[in-house]
Amino acid sequence: DSGVTQTPKHLITATGQRVTLRCSPRSGDLSVYWYQQSLDQGLQFLIQYYNGEERAKGNILERFSAQQFPDLHSELNLSSLELGDSALYFCASSVYLGVNEQFFGPGTRLTVL
Amino acid sequence: DQQVKQNSPSLSVQEGRISILNCDYTNSMFDYFLWYKKYPAEGPTFLISISSIKDKNEDGRFTVFLNKSAKHLSLHIVPSQPGDSAVYFCAASEGGGADGLTFGKGTHLIIQP
Numbered sequence: 652d653s654g655v656t657q658t659p660k661h662l663i664t665a666t667g668q669r670v671t672l673r674c675s676p677r678s679g680d681l682s683v684y685w686y687q688q689s690l691d692q693g694l695q696f697l698i699q700y701y702n703g704e705e706r707a708k709g710n711i712l713e714r715f716s717a718q719q720f721p722d723l724h725s726e727l728n729l730s731s732l733e734l735g736d737s738a739l740y741f742c743a744s745s746v747y748l749g750v751n752e753q754f755f756g757p758g759t760r761l762t763v764l
Numbered sequence: 765d766q767q768v769k770q771n772s773p774s775l776s777v778q779e780g781r782i783s784i785l786n787c788d789y790t791n792s793m794f795d796y797f798l799w800y801k802k803y804p805a806e807g808p809t810f811l812i813s814i815s816s817i818k819d820k821n822e823d824g825r826f827t828v829f830l831n832k833s834a835k836h837l838s839l840h841i842v843p844s845q846p847g848d849s850a851v852y853f854c855a856a857s858e859g860g861g862a863d864g865l866t867f868g869k870g871t872h873l874i875i876q877p
């Protein structure tokens with residue numbers, strides 16, 4: 652158990668809908684990262700927050716957004732969902748900005764029908 | 765363009781023997797490399813890492829070797845055990861990982877009894 656929690660574990664929704672994925676980092680970790688793992692791709696970095704502020708963006712679509720709250724939990728919002736958004740979404744956390752070892756949650760499996 | 769490549773999608777090794785997993789990268793700005801292990805229905809678990817200023821790092825049965833001139837790293841597991849059967853991801857970062865990790869697509873290691 653990495654100490655990172657993600658809810659829900661599974662999510663099934665329809666095209667065009669909007670969903671919110673939630674992540675609670677390990678106790679004491681200030682950085683939160685979001686990754687997407689689709690069927691034919693490895694883990695792709697989406698976005699990073701540090702102590703409530705956005706710090707880095709990777710391959711994140713404009714339809715996706717995220718935020719980190721004062722209690723350090725983070726939410727990833729996916730809107731206007733398409734079939735191709737079906738994937739595993741992982742959250743990871745680390746103590747500080749720029750610490751390489753990231754600890755991953757169990758993931759949320761999103762299925763868009 | 766894949767910056768981190770794991771060219772073997774799967775690898776089968778006999779229990780007790782050495783497992784060698786390989787990884788190549790193209791971005792010369794990468795300065796930190798990590799290996800993660802992933803079981804089904806779980807998030808990736810950090811295994812071992814190496815800084816670009818070193819060429820070897822050892823932790824118990826796991827050793828990572830880095831050849832900067834060849835832009836190649838490898839993970840050695842000796843001796844291989846049944847619990848080592850999992851998907852192994854190679855990951856890299858630059859600037860301390862502040863921009864997230866870049867992952868390979870993974871190698872599925874199967875340890876045969």
